[in-house]
Amino acid sequence: MLYPLAIRQNDHQFVGVLPDFPELTIIAENITDVISQARLTVMTHLLMLYHQGKPLPNGSDISDHLSAQAASKSFLGATWAIISIDAARIKGKKVKLTIELPEPLLTCARHHISALASFDCASPSSSHDLNELIVKALQAYLPSYSQT
Known part of the structure; x- marks a missing residue:
């Protein structure tokens, strides 16, 4: 800039x-x-x-x-x-993170994303939307972190 x-x-x-x-x-x-x-x-x-x-x-x-x-x-x-x-x-630069989730939690998250976005959860773009969901959840959980 x-x-x-x-x-x-x-x-x-x-x-x-x-x-x-x-x-x-x-x-x-x-x-x-x-x-x-x-x-x-x-x-x-x-x-x-x-x-x-x-x-x-x-x-x-x-x-x-x-x-x-x-x-x-x-x-x-x-x-x-x-x-x-x-x-x-x-x-800040983005950092790649690998996490392990319980399968039912991951399934629930994918269903939530699918319902919101009306697309197939198996599509390659679903990982991007899963990332966004995790980031938004962390931001909501950590109120002192208010970046969008």
Whole structure:
């Protein structure tokens, strides 16, 4: 995920504004620190949104803001940087897990999935839906884990 950062110098400090996150402003003594702090701030903000179950915003293109300069002088004369965030660091990478279930429990789960999705439980895609069922059950059982 790529997010533009507009940087301007005000007196003896640099101010970074993230158009995709208007509520976030970064102030530092130099441009390098603005970029570094912006990356940390965006990462923290995205983690917070993700854990609250809110969608992660897509980054806008710098050219969108450059073409809009005629209408809005908020970014006129700014130096631009791109903040790159790896989505896997927010959402976490998936880990393969092998489990053993009692056969009646697995049969019951497959019947539940079949009733909800109206498809043959023996189909190859049923394992994907079984994974989703297990993830949702764990999320319901562990209320402190509210990721979707």
